[in-house]
Amino acid sequence: MLPKWRRLSHRSMRVTEVKMTDKYNMPDARGHFGPYGGMFVAETLMEPIRELNAAYQRYIDDPDFIAELDADFQHYVGRPSPLYHAERWSKTLGGAQIYLKREDLNHTGAHKINNTIGQALLAKRMGKTRIIAETGAGQHGVATATVAARLGLECVVYMGAVDVQRQALNVYRMKLLGATVVPVESGSKTLKDALNEALRDWVTNVDNTFYIIGTVAGPHPYPAMVRDFQTIIGREAKQQCLAQAGKLPDALVACVGGGSNAIGLFYPFIDDASVKMIGVEAAGDGIETGRHSAVLCAGRPGVLHGNRTYLMADDDGEIIETHSISAGLDYPGVGPEHAWLKDSGRAQYVSITDDEALGGFHALTSMEGIIPALESSHAMAYTMKLAPTMAKDEIIIVNLSGRGDKDMHTIAQREGIKL
Amino acid sequence: MSRLAAKFAELKQNNRKALIPFVTVGDPNPEFTVPMLHAMVAAGADILELGVPFSDPMADGPVIQRASERALAHKMSLRKVLALAAEFRETDKTTPLVLMGYLNPVEMMGYQAFADAAHKADIDGVLTVDLPPEESVECVAMLKEKGIDQIFLLAPNSTDERIQKMDAVGSGYLYYVSLKGVTGAGHLNTADVEEKLAQIRKNTALPVGVGFGVKDAQTAKTVAAIADGVVVGSALISKIEANLDNPQKAKEEIVELLTSMRTAMDS
Numbered sequence: 001m002l003p004k005w006r007r008l009s010h011r012s013m014r015v016t017e018v019k020m021t022d023k024y025n026m027p028d029a030r031g032h033f034g035p036y037g038g039m040f041v042a043e044t045l046m047e048p049i050r051e052l053n054a055a056y057q058r059y060i061d062d063p064d065f066i067a068e069l070d071a072d073f074q075h076y077v078g079r080p081s082p083l084y085h086a087e088r089w090s091k092t093l094g095g096a097q098i099y100l101k102r103e104d105l106n107h108t109g110a111h112k113i114n115n116t117i118g119q120a121l122l123a124k125r126m127g128k129t130r131i132i133a134e135t136g137a138g139q140h141g142v143a144t145a146t147v148a149a150r151l152g153l154e155c156v157v158y159m160g161a162v163d164v165q166r167q168a169l170n171v172y173r174m175k176l177l178g179a180t181v182v183p184v185e186s187g188s189k190t191l192k193d194a195l196n197e198a199l200r201d202w203v204t205n206v207d208n209t210f211y212i213i214g215t216v217a218g219p220h221p222y223p224a225m226v227r228d229f230q231t232i233i234g235r236e237a238k239q240q241c242l243a244q245a246g247k248l249p250d251a252l253v254a255c256v257g258g259g260s261n262a263i264g265l266f267y268p269f270i271d272d273a274s275v276k277m278i279g280v281e282a283a284g285d286g287i288e289t290g291r292h293s294a295v296l297c298a299g300r301p302g303v304l305h306g307n308r309t310y311l312m313a314d315d316d317g318e319i320i321e322t323h324s325i326s327a328g329l330d331y332p333g334v335g336p337e338h339a340w341l342k343d344s345g346r347a348q349y350v351s352i353t354d355d356e357a358l359g360g361f362h363a364l365t366s367m368e369g370i371i372p373a374l375e376s377s378h379a380m381a382y383t384m385k386l387a388p389t390m391a392k393d394e395i396i397i398v399n400l401s402g403r404g405d406k407d408m409h410t411i412a413q414r415e416g417i418k419l
Numbered sequence: 420m421s422r423l424a425a426k427f428a429e430l431k432q433n434n435r436k437a438l439i440p441f442v443t444v445g446d447p448n449p450e451f452t453v454p455m456l457h458a459m460v461a462a463g464a465d466i467l468e469l470g471v472p473f474s475d476p477m478a479d480g481p482v483i484q485r486a487s488e489r490a491l492a493h494k495m496s497l498r499k500v501l502a503l504a505a506e507f508r509e510t511d512k513t514t515p516l517v518l519m520g521y522l523n524p525v526e527m528m529g530y531q532a533f534a535d536a537a538h539k540a541d542i543d544g545v546l547t548v549d550l551p552p553e554e555s556v557e558c559v560a561m562l563k564e565k566g567i568d569q570i571f572l573l574a575p576n577s578t579d580e581r582i583q584k585m586d587a588v589g590s591g592y593l594y595y596v597s598l599k600g601v602t603g604a605g606h607l608n609t610a611d612v613e614e615k616l617a618q619i620r621k622n623t624a625l626p627v628g629v630g631f632g633v634k635d636a637q638t639a640k641t642v643a644a645i646a647d648g649v650v651v652g653s654a655l656i657s658k659i660e661a662n663l664d665n666p667q668k669a670k671e672e673i674v675e676l677l678t679s680m681r682t683a684m685d686s
Contacts, residue, residue, distance in 0.1 A: 030553060040522060040549045042478040044574035044599055046581065186484055192475060199477045204600040206576070303522045303549065304475060316496035317524030318474040 024270045026337065031220020031307075034343065036336035039219040041306045045199070048206045053221040055126050060228065065121065072117050073232060076150075077107050081233075083240035083397070089367040096250065096390035098383060100370070100400045101237045101265060110373065110402030111233060111261045112143035116212055118229035120147040123210035130154040130209045134198040136163055136191035136257070137328035137375070138170025139402055140214030145179035155179040158197040160190035163327050170406055188321045191331045195305050215258025216335030219306030223335050230264025237397050238268050245395055251276040251386065254399035255378040256349065257293070257329035259338045261401035266347060276348070279338060280382045282324035283351035293322035294351040295334045296342050309336040325354035325410065326374035328402075356381040361404065361411065373402035374410065422515040422543045423568050423591035426465055427626040427647060436643040436684055437592075438463055439628055440677060441519060441652030443470035443486035444503055445495030447659055451666050455673065456507050460514050462674045463681030468546070468650065471500050471520030478548045480603035482653040485660060497524040497533075501540040508541045517544035517570060517591070530558045538565035544591045546570040552588045559588055572596050575615060579622055586623035592648060593623060597631045603653030607632035613645050635676070636683035643684040651680065 031037045039049060059065040073079040082105065086098045103111040116133075123131060131148045133155070135141030141157040148155035157174055161183040164171055174181050187193040195218075202211045216223045216230070234252075241249050252269060254262035256279035269275040284292035292298065295310045302311040304319060312320040312332040324330045341347035352360070357374060360381030365371050372380055376399070383398050390396070404411075412419050420428070430437055440459050444452050456467055472490035476483060497520070504516055518537065525533045525547060537545065545562055547555075552571060559569045568591030573582060575598065585593055595615065597607040612629060619627055629642045630650030642649045655673050662669035 038554050039551060040554055041551065042548050042574075042596075043551060043572040043577060043581075044478075044596060046551055047574070047576040047578065186481070187474065187488075196475050196477045200480070200601045203478065204604065206599055300527075302526045305477070306549070308526075311523070313523060313527060315527065316498065317527035318491065318496070319523070 026340065027220065027224055031224065033337045033340035035301070036308050036339040037220060037223055038308055039306065040303045040308065041219045042203065044203045044206065045219070048202070049219050051126070055122055056221050056225050059122060059125060065125070068121055069118055072121070073114070077113050077117060078105060079232065080236045080240070081105050083237055083244060085244065086368050089364065090387065092367060093384060093387040095387040095392065096394040096396045097245070097392070098387055099241065099249070099395060099397045101233060101397055103233060103261065103399060103401045104370070104372065104376070104403035108139070108143045108146050109405065110139045110143065111230060111264060112140045112214060113146065114232055114264065115214065115226050115229040115260060116140070116143040116147045119210070119212040120151055120153070123153065123212070124151055126210065128208060128210035130156070130205065131212055132156045132158070132198050132201050132209055133212045133214060134158045134191065134194040135214065136160070136194070136330060137326065137406065138163070138167040138174065139328060139406070141179070141181070142170050142173050142177070144212050144214070145174040145177035148179065149177045156201065157181050158184050158194040158201070160184050160188070160194050162189040163191065163194070166410065167327055167406065169409070191327070192319060199305070215260040216263050216337060217258045217305055217307060217309070217333055223307065223337055226260055227263045227267055227337065230260050231267045233261065233264035233399065234266060234268035237265060241395065241397060247395070248272055248275055249395040249397045250274070250390065251278060251396045253278050253280060253379045253383050253386065253396055255280045255329060255375050255401060256296070256334060256338060257282070257331050257375065258333070259335035261399050263335060263337055265397070265399045266341070270346060277341070277346065278382065278386070279347055279349045280378045281349055281351045282326060282329035282378055283353040284323040284325070286353055287351060291323040292351070293324045293329050293331060295332065296338060296349040297351045301339065304333050307336045309339045310334050325357060325414065326378065328373070328375040329378065350382055352378040352381045358411070358414070360384060370400065371404035372400055373404050374407045376401045421566060421568055421591060422513070423466065426515050427592065430465060436646065437465040437628065437648030438639070438677065438681055438684060439466045439468055439648050439650045440464050440655055441468035441470055441650060442655060443472055443483060443490050444500045445472060445490030445493050446486040446656065447489050447663055447666055449493050449495060449499065449503065452503050453507050455670055457511065458670055458674050459677055460511060462677040464514070464677060466515045466517060466648070468517045468519045468652070469500060469504060471497050471518055471524060473521040473524060476521065478601055480601040480653060482603045482656050482660065486656045497528060501536050501542070504542060505540040515543040516541070517546055518542055519546040520548070522547050522550045525558070530561050534561040534565045534567065537562070537567055542567060544568040544570045546572070546594060548572065552584045555588060570594055573619060575599055575611070579618065582619055582622035586625060589625060592626040592628050593619070594650065595619060595627050595629045595646070597629050600631070602631060605632055607638065607642070609641050612642070616645055636679040639680035640683035649680070649684065
């Protein structure tokens with residue numbers, strides 16, 4: 001019998017040929033991935049987290065919940081998203097066949113909505129009337145505001161004041177959707193500070209408020225729950241790859257900020273030992289400059305935002321400000337399951353600089369007519385390095401986690417173009 | 420018997436309640452802290468909570484957040500907090516000192532190194548906001564070995580089961596957070612606190628300090644009537660923030676506020 005938390009993968013998938021083994025079985029009952037994860041929060045949040053976990057455990061087993069989630073994935077999000085063989089790009093790079101998992105084609109333009117749909121359905125069942133969220137690039141904020149609008153729930157989104165400036169378009173989208181966007185002026189005024197502020201809101205309004213965390217971080221059950229909602233990416237990709245290419249892929253590539261799109265792609269392949277999994281972090285100006293967000297490549301274990309994981313912290317344990325051209329990767333922590341996959345050697349983590357990411361951005365745009373988000377461009381840039389080292393009959397699945405429309409201003413500005 | 424246990428026993432014998440001020444160490448500057456601590460003891464403080472500044476104080480309201488930022492601007496750190504605590508101890512061997520902060524600085528130092536360093540600085544208790552009992556087994560054991568109490572928070576939504584858990588692993592005292600929210604927020608509701616304290620006492624014999632929302636002599640007196648200790652933090656730090664150009668004045672105002680609290684609590 002599979003543990004409960006794996007059955008969701010089974011049920012909502014409607015695919016029988018994918019065999020789930022019981023080899024990989026993380027996290028434990030209190031949310032630990034080896035030494036990582038856990039529940040490191042102030043006492044006031046322990047009871048709401050217990051409630052959330054109880055509700056989650058109950059509804060992932062509930063046929064009505066699964067049916068509603070599946071229907072929303074299909075009719076509202078537009079799933080399944082295509083697995084697209086980028087033939088021209090593959091040929092040009094001269095190595096492995098590159099397949100793009102088109103999460104950019106989802107409603108709202110990124111993978112984020114897979115998770116917000118799931119959590120919002122849970123919020124509704126728990127009788128919560130108010131939704132809060134943190135956001136960096138604004139994609140998670142938009143995806144949250146979207147589902148809140150649809151369900152008629154009040155929505156407050158915390159966003160670092162710096163990000164409010166650099167992602168003005170998404171701020172406007174959230175406001176149109178009826179959300180209140182609160183600029184956070186404390187600390188470095190970016191994603192981590194937005195998360196701090198959302199936690200403060202939650203601790204104050206626990207009775208009526210559901211906190212939709214946007215990535216596979218935070219206290220248990222968030223890392224496992226967000227992963228489970230995002231595994232639709234990998235489950236579809238696996239089925240599609242088998243159908244289209246007749247075999248499993250040889251490598252998976254995805255960008256990692258908090259790591260939700262990566263874990264969503266990786267997870268259903270964890271027990272397939274032949275499939276390499278590569279997470280791509282943001283090296284910003286270069287790891288050697290100190291201005292980067294490559295937490296797994298250059299950080300160290302610590303505790304922040306409710307879980308133990310790799311962090312960017314100094315010798316005194318203070319959190320270091322990070323940098324990336326992509327706001328969505330600009331975070332000093334990473335999901336605890338990635339920390340575990342790194343230490344266990346099951347996944348590899350590499351990094352790509354801002355400049356390299358722009359190279360990936362332009363390559364995909366010009367070769368395939370697909371404009372990727374800056375976050376996803378990091379995965380594209382690494383694919384350009386990896387593909388030529390592989391044989392022509394090998395397959396890479398790259399997660400195209402979001403579309404690039406939101407980044408037009410950033411890229412134009414960087415390249416000295418006035419719009 | 421630990422200094423904290425002895426202090427609460429002594430207070431009980433004299434039918435008094437503990438006045439427990441909190442200040443962020445190094446705010447507004449590192450030179451301010453040790454004289455301030457001595458002055459607070461002279462004004463009637465029984466136990467001192469030393470806030471260890473952290474870059475991401477998730478459970479704190481804006482007043483203590485800004486205090487952390489000011490202290491960090493002076494490169495304050497857990498190591499330096501311990502050094503200042505040791506300096507305080509040179510002339511005060513009796514007042515219990517409790518470190519209050521977040522887990523990450525402790526994680527970076529390592530639990531054993533931290534327990535050793537805290538012992539060397541003669542620290543009596545440690546309250547780590549984001550370390551619930553479930554995750555604390557290792558840390559508590561190492562502190563206990565050095566005779567240091569681990570103090571846990573209780574909240575309005577803590578169940579009987581959780582209070583019993585705190586009772587089993589915690590020592591020194593328990594800190595009841597009187598409202599759902601962050602430090603410095605709102606006003607405490609005496610009737611609610613009284614009701615919750617009755618539930619807490621059914622589940623533990625440890626002394627209970629109450630904080631969050633203690634702003635003036637009147638709230639201190641009200642809380643003292645039902646709790647074993649009164650914790651005051653943001654109200655003191657507001658005095659520092661209001662007098663950043665004149666720390667001496669901040670010190671005087673803090674002493675004045677604590678003195679009025681002491682008087683009200685004892686009357």
